[in-house]
Amino acid sequence: MFMKKKRVVIAMSGGVDSSTAAALLKEEGHEVIGISMQLYNHAELEAELKENRFDSCCSLKDVDEARRVAQILDIPYYVLNFEKIFKEKVVDYFIDEYLHARTPNPCVRCNTDVKFKHLLLKAKELKADYLATGHYVRNVFNEKEKCYELKKAKDLKKDQSYFLFGTDPKELPYLLFPLGDLEKTEVRTLAERHHLPTAQKPESMEICFIPNNNYSNFIESKIQNKKAFQGQIITKEGKILGKHDGSFQFTVGQRKGLGVFDSNPLYVLEVDHTSKKVTVGSDQDLKSIGLVAKNINWIKYPKSPCVSVKIRHSTKNIPCTIENLKTHVKVLFQEPERAVTPGQAAVFYEGDTLLGGGWIEQRLS
Structure with missing residues (x-):
């Protein structure tokens, strides 16, 4: 990676990816310092929610495993208290978005505003000299344009560039991603070779501060007046199908747990923050011709209005055209797409190069 030995801080989550990234940096001869972030008070959160099972991402168990890896690699290791900033930038944002009928993406916020x-x-x-993480993404210097670019990882199934659209381009010269050119299977093999206890550790798919991934219970525990979020479930024509106990329990595209029945499958089309009405309809009704996104962060400005966009991490790139306006971007898809969800990220690409992204404000029908 470098000809000269560098001092590198590696963010260690206690998983196989950051552990292997640390091992690779140490193997290359760098002076590596491991750091884990304490993001919330585990004991207080468990007591508040009356949950005693708490082994999701960034848990105490993860911190212990990160410490074990640091001992094996013989590198300094520190745990830093980021509770206040994490609460302000991630937890409070998460709650507020759901209470305003939007579906948040806390992982993007955590990467951008905390990590x-x-x-x-x-x-x-x-x-x-550098901060390194275990993200699957590549940070490549463009010799022709004399700038760094974030590109999709070699392992497209594990690519995490979507979550990094908020990165300040000025930070790129100081960021390392040792796993960007590796497949996940290669990473686990390398972890085994370095005798890391995290080599076969399962991946956590949960939101780190939500026990058992039950976000509805978590948000409900933060609400003073629960009745204020009750409302009606209606069709797009306005027919009342039933009532619900909380608008924060619904997200666009949701099918299960609606509490109403029809001869055809029903999906959430819209959640109205003001009236607390939840509109449902058919799968065809979910399709949109485009979207409007705001708070755009450009890592690299597009060369053409014809780019591609991802509206969820797990979805494919969608060919589209963009119109860059003063306060937002208007996006038109080549073909209608389903379940465009306010609050989620719209992330733009040229080929495998991450251009940037913003937050979906509304879908265009």
Whole structure:
């Protein structure tokens, strides 16, 4: 990676990816410093929600495993308290979005506002040359344009570029992603070779601060007046089908748990923040010709209005055209797409190069 030895801070989550990234950096001869972030008070959260099972991402168990890996690799290791900033930038945002009838993406917020922004500052305080993470993404220097570009990972099934659209391009010269050119199977093999206890650790698919991934119970525990979020479930023609106990329990595209029945499958089309009405309809009704996104962050400006967009991490790239307006971007799909969801991220690409992205404000019917 480099000809000279560098001081590198590696963000360690206690999983196989960050553990292997640390091992690779150490193997290359760099001075590696491991750091884990304490993002919330585990004991308080468990007591508040009356949950005693808590082994999701960033848990105490993960911190212990990160410490074990650091001991095996013989690198310094520290745990930093990021509870306040994580609550402000991620947890409070998560709750507020659902209460305003939007579907949040806390992982994007965490990467942008906590991991890179604040952890990079800590790395600089430690006189480190770089901050490294276990993300599956590539940071490539474009010799022709004399700038760094974020590109999709070699392992497209594990690619995490979608979550990094909020990255400040000024940060790119100081970021390392050792796993960008590796397949997941290769990473586990390397972890075994380095005798890391995380080599076969399962991946966590849950939101780290939500026990058992039950976000509805978590949000409900934060609400003073629960009746204020009750409302009607209606068709797009306005016919009342039933009532619900909380608008925050619904997201666009949802089919299960609606509490109403019809001869044909019903899906959530819209959640109205003001009236608390949840509109349902057919799968065909979910399709949109485009979207409007706001708070756009451009890592690299597009060369053409013809780009591609991802409206969820798990979906394919969608060919589209974009119109860059003063406060937002208007996106028109080549073909109608289903379940465009306000609050989710719209992330733009040229080929495998990440251009940037923003937050979906509305869908265009």
